Amino acid sequence: MSDPVPQRAEIVVDLAAVRHNVRILKDLVSVDGPVQLMTVVKADGYGHGMVEVAAAARDAGADWLGVATIDEALALRAAGDEGPLLCWLSAPGDDFAAAVRAGVEVTAYSVAELDEIAAAGPARVQLKVDTGLSRGGAARADWESLFAAAAAHEEAGRVRVTGVFSHLAASDEPDHPANDQQEQSFRDALALAERAGLAPDVTHLANSAATLLRPSSHFDLVRCGIASYGLDPAPGTSPRIGLRPAMTVRARLVLSKEVAAGDGVSYGHTWVAPQDTTVGLVPAGYAEGIPRAAGNTASAWVADSLRPVRGRVCMDQLVVDLQGELLPPGTEVVLFGPGDRGEPTAQDWAEAVGTISYEIVTRVGGRLVRRHVDSEGTTR
Numbered sequence: 001m002s003d004p005v006p007q008r009a010e011i012v013v014d015l016a017a018v019r020h021n022v023r024i025l026k027d028l029v030s031v032d033g034p035v036q037l038m039t040v041v042k043a044d045g046y047g048h049g050m051v052e053v054a055a056a057a058r059d060a061g062a063d064w065l066g067v068a069t070i071d072e073a074l075a076l077r078a079a080g081d082e083g084p085l086l087c088w089l090s091a092p093g094d095d096f097a098a099a100v101r102a103g104v105e106v107t108a109y110s111v112a113e114l115d116e117i118a119a120a121g122p123a124r125v126q127l128k129v130d131t132g133l134s135r136g137g138a139a140r141a142d143w144e145s146l147f148a149a150a151a152a153h154e155e156a157g158r159v160r161v162t163g164v165f166s167h168l169a170a171s172d173e174p175d176h177p178a179n180d181q182q183e184q185s186f187r188d189a190l191a192l193a194e195r196a197g198l199a200p201d202v203t204h205l206a207n208s209a210a211t212l213l214r215p216s217s218h219f220d221l222v223r224c225g226i227a228s229y230g231l232d233p234a235p236g237t238s239p240r241i242g243l244r245p246a247m248t249v250r251a252r253l254v255l256s257k258e259v260a261a262g263d264g265v266s267y268g269h270t271w272v273a274p275q276d277t278t279v280g281l282v283p284a285g286y287a288e289g290i291p292r293a294a295g296n297t298a299s300a301w302v303a304d305s306l307r308p309v310r311g312r313v314c315m316d317q318l319v320v321d322l323q324g325e326l327l328p329p330g331t332e333v334v335l336f337g338p339g340d341r342g343e344p345t346a347q348d349w350a351e352a353v354g355t356i357s358y359e360i361v362t363r364v365g366g367r368l369v370r371r372h373v374d375s376e377g378t379t380r
């Protein structure tokens with residue numbers, strides 16, 4: 001980003017990149033027929049700002065939005081979103097009536113949950129079946145009773161079953177046997193739902209990785225989270241479809257100074273300068289969600305070069321190797337971004353610390369100021 005006066009440390013989110021990614025995903029799934037696209041904006045839009053990302057996704061043609069909690073869904077409604085919206089992770093005591101009033105579709109994993117939803121109805125509800133992730137959703141042994149209860153509630157006018165869905169365990173590993181097993185199991189569930197008299201509008205299974213790698217899993221709707229933010233759901237495996245990372249984390253250098261050969265840097269002196277060099281102080285640390293594990297493993301981009309993080313990442317700050325240069329305070333430091341200037345990406349940081357890009361973008365925050373920009377120049 002070329003803003004002349006960046007904050008001391010900030011998250012810049014390019015909403016044009018989000019729209020670009022949403023359009024690419026929509027085009028991708030439209031090739032084989034009328035498949036709808038849900039943009040998943042839970043967890044504050046994977047750290048990108050839920051409300052802003054949601055509006056950008058709708059602009060670019062997202063048919064649905066998906067979130068985890070009722071509170072997230074209500075926040076979208078409060079911000080003015082009126083389109084199809086599904087949430088899928090309720091907890092005992094959740095306010096289903098508020099969701100129903102707001103026109104939010106809720107998810108039932110069990111007959112007990114369905115009964116609670118029906119009591120707050122008439123509700124639009126989707127049923128989640130566990131096809132092998134062994135996380136949320138009805139276990140196989142309970143599918144028939146859940147479908148029968150749903151049909152009875154539907155008959156009585158207390159619910160309308162709008163969808164049946166499931167979630168994949170290993171879609172980022174296309175050759176993993178769980179993919180075929182889960183897809184077959186999902187087809188079994190759909191057959192049982194039909195036999196119970198249910199006629200859902202949408203059936204869905206695919207997340208981002210399956211959207212890119214497994215067309216047979218697309219059914220009526222795909223649920224894309226990470227790819228909407230321009231990050232690769234299956235690094236090294238996904239086809240290149242032109243996604244653009246939307247998030248840049250950057251800061252301004254506070255100080256640069258010389259260190260002599262043999263000087264230790266940061267707590268514990270886990271890095272000792274092998275020769276005379278210079279280091280720069282970056283005002284962001286693990287309180288900002290910068291992984292402490294990035295000490296001595298990740299790099300930042302400063303003055304057109306990759307600069308390794310030296311020593312431990314501290315709570316408020318970290319140190320980079322300026323490799324002999326003394327750069328003025330205020331110099332831009334890009335921790336990660338889209339990568340087109342040569343700067344690291346969230347994926348690079350994920351690899352440096354042994355995690356996934358999802359965790360990198362979702363965890364950054366703390367005192368970082370988040371700003372939304374639009375590189376296409378349109379405003380809303």
Ligand SMILES: *Cc1c(COP(=O)(O)O)cnc(C)c1O
Pocket residue numbers: 040042088167206207208209223224225226227233
């Ligand atoms: C988070 C989530 C998604 C999105 O997954 P991505 O890998 O980010 O595309 C889809 N479906 C469900 C049920 C989820 O919880």
